[in-house]
Amino acid sequence: MRGNVIIVGLGLIGGSLGICLKKAHPEAKIVGIDTNPEHIQLAKVLGIIDESANDLTESASDADLIILSTPVQQTEKLLRLLTGLPLKENVIITDTGSTKEKIMILAEQLNINSFVGGHPMAGSHKSGVAAAKDILFENAFYLLTPGGNKEKAEILKDWLIGTKAQFVETTPSEHDKMTGIISHFPHLIASSLVREAEKFQGELPLLSRLAAGGFRDITRIASSSPEMWRDITLHNDRNLIDLLEGWKLEMEHLIDLLRKQNEEEVFEFFQSAKQFRDELPVRTRGAIPAFHDLYVDVPDYPGVISEVTGYLAEDRISITNIRILETREDIYGVLVISFQTEEDRERAQTCLQSHTDYDLFIP
Numbered sequence: 001m002r003g004n005v006i007i008v009g010l011g012l013i014g015g016s017l018g019i020c021l022k023k024a025h026p027e028a029k030i031v032g033i034d035t036n037p038e039h040i041q042l043a044k045v046l047g048i049i050d051e052s053a054n055d056l057t058e059s060a061s062d063a064d065l066i067i068l069s070t071p072v073q074q075t076e077k078l079l080r081l082l083t084g085l086p087l088k089e090n091v092i093i094t095d096t097g098s099t100k101e102k103i104m105i106l107a108e109q110l111n112i113n114s115f116v117g118g119h120p121m122a123g124s125h126k127s128g129v130a131a132a133k134d135i136l137f138e139n140a141f142y143l144l145t146p147g148g149n150k151e152k153a154e155i156l157k158d159w160l161i162g163t164k165a166q167f168v169e170t171t172p173s174e175h176d177k178m179t180g181i182i183s184h185f186p187h188l189i190a191s192s193l194v195r196e197a198e199k200f201q202g203e204l205p206l207l208s209r210l211a212a213g214g215f216r217d218i219t220r221i222a223s224s225s226p227e228m229w230r231d232i233t234l235h236n237d238r239n240l241i242d243l244l245e246g247w248k249l250e251m252e253h254l255i256d257l258l259r260k261q262n263e264e265e266v267f268e269f270f271q272s273a274k275q276f277r278d279e280l281p282v283r284t285r286g287a288i289p290a291f292h293d294l295y296v297d298v299p300d301y302p303g304v305i306s307e308v309t310g311y312l313a314e315d316r317i318s319i320t321n322i323r324i325l326e327t328r329e330d331i332y333g334v335l336v337i338s339f340q341t342e343e344d345r346e347r348a349q350t351c352l353q354s355h356t357d358y359d360l361f362i363p
């Protein structure tokens, strides 16, 4: 497609969308806007934007597509700014915000008829354009709240074809309820787990060194941008308060079970959680983003990592990360190798099966 695209907010999401747009529509001109000049500079160096503009006031009138990819409270300010500006008749305005109800209500109040709410359900705890990548949204759900703008939503999907995401339409209230449960609430819990652990750091100095494995896995998302999460939780306050109230009851129930040493129900607590968790789709992106990790159970001898990576290099399979799972010293180590795509992980599995007899497993 041809035309002028403006991306406001050149961070992880705005930057990644810019890369996808450029790949799929090389003829389109991408103009970037960001309050942080360093982000603009980096987006230019990385070839994500063709030009920059100071703000929407000086650039919006030429745009065919405007993507607002800032923290959600900033997005509200930008929507207010847009109402006063001359725009093309067929312009499409969309956002990437993690909440939809307040944004859609505001767009309606402001009579912004060209607005199609959007939310790519993929991301990371990393922020900023330096972390942007074209494959971020591959296979992920991309939620749209088009309201009455069905036609514009179809054109938006064409613009966003390079994301290779799976578009799903929903209502703003259903959106905020679902993302409250599977994204926003877990973020609150992850951050509160870290804050809880920090309280004990003074009396137990070894604690942070022991906080490996499960603790690191469950709290990864606590490293996300505080500004972004402040805005999300304040927007989705009602759903989150309900969820936290439910959580309080669940914790009280758990305390009660432990006080009573109720073996059967404590087992059932873990059993029912395991069953639901195990049944969630993990091979595709969605409720839980897939990381394309391959676990390799390697014997503990010097050079084993270079042996494994050597086989992968011979087959020209790129890896994005490699780490040793924190295990006790007296048992075999487990190498966790991460790949950019599912295809790379499958190729790596075949490669290592042909060269080694190490046990391989996919988490």
Ligand SMILES: NC(=O)c1ccc[n+]([C@@H]2O[C@H](COP(=O)([O-])OP(=O)(O)OC[C@H]3O[C@@H](n4cnc5c(N)ncnc54)[C@H](O)[C@@H]3O)[C@@H](O)[C@H]2O)c1
Pocket: 008, 009, 010, 011, 012, 013, 014, 033, 034, 035, 036, 039, 069, 070, 071, 072, 074, 096, 097, 098, 099, 119, 120, 121, 122, 123, 124, 125, 126, 127, 128, 129, 225, 228, 232
């Ligand atoms: N990070 C994720 O996992 C994720 C996933 C999906 C959706 N989202 C949503 O997408 C949006 C962007 O998130 P992100 O992860 O890219 O954040 P980010 O922090 O990486 O990037 C945000 C960018 O917006 C810029 N910015 C802030 N206020 C601005 C303003 N008023 N005008 C212009 N630029 C401004 C910042 O300087 C920054 O470069 C948020 O609404 C977030 O809720 C995030």
Ligand SMILES: O=C(O)C(=O)C[C@]1(C(=O)O)C=C[C@@H](O)C=C1
Pocket: 097, 098, 120, 121, 122, 123, 124, 125, 126, 182, 183, 184, 221, 224, 289
């Ligand atoms: O993987 C992560 O780090 C994320 O937090 C991504 C995640 C999520 O909760 O799934 C975070 C917020 C976005 O609105 C969408 C995706």
